[in-house]
Amino acid sequence: MREFVVLAKAEMVNWFGRNVYRNTKDPAERKRRTLLRATIAFLLVVALGYVAGGAYGLSALHVGSYIPTLYTIVAAMVVLLVGLITVRGNLYREKDREMLSALPVRGLPIAAARLFHMYLNGVVAAAVVLVPSYVVYAVCEKPGAAFYPCAALSLLVIPILPTAIAAWVGILVTAILSRMRHKVLAEVLLAILAVVGLFVLPAVLSGGKLSSLSSLNLSGGGKTNAELTEEISKAMADVMEKLETSVPVLSTWGKTVRGNAAGMALFGLLSLVVFLLTALVIGRNFFSITAKLAPAAVHREYRMERLSSRSAMSALVRKEAKRYFSSGVYVSNTIIGAVLTVVIAVALAFVSPSELLAKAGNIPVNINADAVLPFLFGMCICMMSITASALSMEGKNWWIVKSLPVDGRSILGAKILFDLCIWAPFYAVTEIVLLFTFRTTVAGRILLLLLPAAYIVFAAVWGMFCNVHFPKFHWENATEAVKQSAAAGLAIAGVLTAVIPGVAVCLLPEAYVTPVSAGVLAVLLLVTALLYGRVAKTNLLDMN
């Protein structure tokens, strides 16, 4: 137990970077971390608002009684996702394997401490989903007193099982990947499958039970909003009832979270047993598991062959490519949006956005769905910017770039160029599909070509601008640079903000769409040029 406490303390000492924040003497580092905290706080507020809004929507549709059932399931899925994303860099991280192997500690307390760390991360993730939804439920649905102890208990209980599952899936995935030659490709494919699975799984699990929603007739011309709301409420209640009937465990779970404290305690106990068993099994075999999961270096005797020379820019872009494709996290985090965009473009070849809206029924506001298409495609392809992490990914290799006889403009330019090279094929395929299948005016076609391209270039330059101002060179795992940096968060926020005019355009009358879209294009290009000017003047010497 003493070993576990010591190791758990060491695991948690820098939780969310608080130890570095508290002790850093570098003002620039403190500033960067303060901004990161502010970004996280902002995203947290957005997430809390989004969850609370969703829960309130359910309550307004008179299905508020299902809030605890639905949101506890969502929380468990979020914890599982967080666990899966972090398990390799957390439970099975290699960095301190040798150091720990040399210490007089057994594998069990190490595994237990790391699992505990993952569990606490899960508690935070679950709280983001559960706290606002429970508050809405308590205010709007006014549950009995039995709900409150259950709710409090569920915050601690729900993350246990998903964390244990993530640990096992982590072993499986890492074991598969460590034996594969093209492990990055396999990792990216697994990530794409997981994302697509998240979309498809609910439909498969419901076994068509959601058909009540799709068969809703909302096109009845003379219906009032109240009547429409009533219809949706009935349909949703019907879906939930059918789901609970066909999946009895859902019904039991619903009753438990709504006020069966004993049931929740029992579930917690069972989850704990699974968790402890996981810790025990992984802990007992910890060193052998981590040793087997460690990538093996393959040696092939090299014989000197003919070498060729390239330009410095070509060498820099090729270096960017090698780095990008060497990191599964980097690739999967940035490329999924582009892959899905191509899939959606192909889907839209069969059903146009206007037809989709027409099928949905009468919308109170007149939306020009076709007008928003270029904005949406531009955003979807490049929302997860490669350049936002391109500088941070240099990490401990940053000295190499700084010592090269190449100016900052070329170094940053190569990163932007590589970003554009990655999006180019996705852009080309999407455009080819849309231009051949989407019926619009000549001006519409030109905008369909130019607007996404402008967004892609803007996102690349904006991402670089963010990364130049908020680089994160000190990281232990690429995930920190790719997913948990201020630059990455700001880059997404910037692209989302830049697409807001697209939403405005789709609300405009037909005659205004083309000139306003062209105006947006001009402003976007101007902003991009200004940003590039700032980026090109960056003094790399000041960045550490």
Next chain:
Amino acid sequence: MLVIKNLTKIYKGTDKGVSDITLHVEKGDIYAFIGHNGAGKTTLLKAVTGIHGFDAGTVEIDGIDITKDPIEVKRRIAYVPDNPDIYEFMTGIQYLNFIADIFGVSAADREARIREYGDRFEITGALGDLISGYSHGMKQKLVLISALLHEPKLLIMDEPFVGLDPKAAFLLKECMHKLTEQGCAIFFSTHVLDVAEKLCNKVAIIKEGHLIADGLMSEVVGDGASLESLFMETVSEGE
């Protein structure tokens, strides 16, 4: 070859760094730079190579001011860091090709030099492997080879002997002599005082960011003394 005048670099928010350093490294010199941990050796080397900026003073390499034309300066020098953190996602040969491309080394020249140094440091057979699989010593050898690819006029090294096996350390010393015979200058930090004493014609000692002795090895050390005893004496003064 290297003229440092009144160089000062203090890290923001701290009192650490180097202060008012003046130093001359001439063509053909093997110049040792010694000091205890945290004395400011790496800070000075990084400022000289253009990796860090500095607050005051000037650095001229081959007559070019590093603040005015850093790119031209970097073309003429090579830097070997204390920790060989190089691109682990590349193979050894890819890394060498990358560096050669950046420095504009022709295909024929890079081929000849990689062959020569690769064989000499016994690393040619491993050049097709990913650098992530290299030992510390192999990475150090690769960095050394990459530093020599473009035949620098000034070679700056931070603790170059750390991690090298005895044979590689011997080869490096041999290389250093050969380079200086060809007109190259070498400025390097080290904690291995007996190597510095035997290998170098000049030495500088730094303590808490200030240069406390520099010049010809024979003059700095003096008759009958050793660099080790001088170092212990000078760094202990005032403690």
